Amino acid sequence: MDRLDRKILKLVQEDATASVADIAKAVGLSTTPCWRRIQKLEDEGVIRKRVALLDPVAVNARVTVFVSIRTNSHSIEWLKRFSEVISDFPEVVEFYRMSGEIDYLLRVVVPDIEAFDAFYKRLISKIEIRDVSSTFAMEQIKYTTEMPLDYMVIDKS
Template identity: 75%
Template sequence: MDSLDKKILRLLQGDATLAVSDVAKRIGLSTTPCWRRIQKLEEDGVIRRRVAVLDPARVNLGVTVFVAIRTNSHSIEWLRRLSEVVHDFPEVVEFYRMSGDVDYLLRVVVPSIAAYDAFYKRLIARIDIRDVSSSFAMEQIKYTTELPLDYVILDRSGSLPAI
């Protein structure tokens, strides 16, 4: 990865619908080499996919809830089971295993508190959880899907190191 790849990534993170010719023009490359770079970034898994970012309120998902889960079971089997359960719930848009007091953290989007209550009841009916704590977001102050690219580490050949 080099500075041109980083420029491509910055542009595509901002607008994945940009035509290759527009990306090429903005970074000072011709279209074919730019397209090859984008394909390589996709093949290498740097670009995982291109998506549309929706406005939650416009699709009736105006309530964001952060759900902290604590468990008494720390086995790999329990984690697999929780993962299976969580993947069955489209309301869960993020799912993390945590360090510290909280074992798992979910970000859940729903249309209302009543919808969250129904989600919660379905969740606890499917898996035993020691403690669940829910925090409702009052206001979204910053949200981005764009990752900071200033931390990219290049190897000596100028390529992204293998992961």
């Protein structure tokens, strides 16, 4: 990848609906070479997907809850089962295996506390968990889906 690829990635992250012609113009390429670069970035998996970002209030998912989970079971079988269980919950929008005192961290979005309580009860009915701790976000101060590109390794050739 080179500096042009980085510029293209920056633009695509800002607006995935931008036309190839607009991106090409912004990075100083003609349309066909720009399109080829975008296709290559998609083929290589650098661009994984193009999506629409929805307003949580408009879709009634205004409450964000960070759920810390600790377990007594650390087998690969339990992790596979837990992953399957979590995959069935559309409220879970992020799911991480952690280091340190917390084993797993979930970001859950729901309309209200009652909906979170229902989520919690469904979760604990499906799998054994040692400890669950939930923290409700009061205000979202920064949110982005854009990856920082300053760390990209740029070809010197």
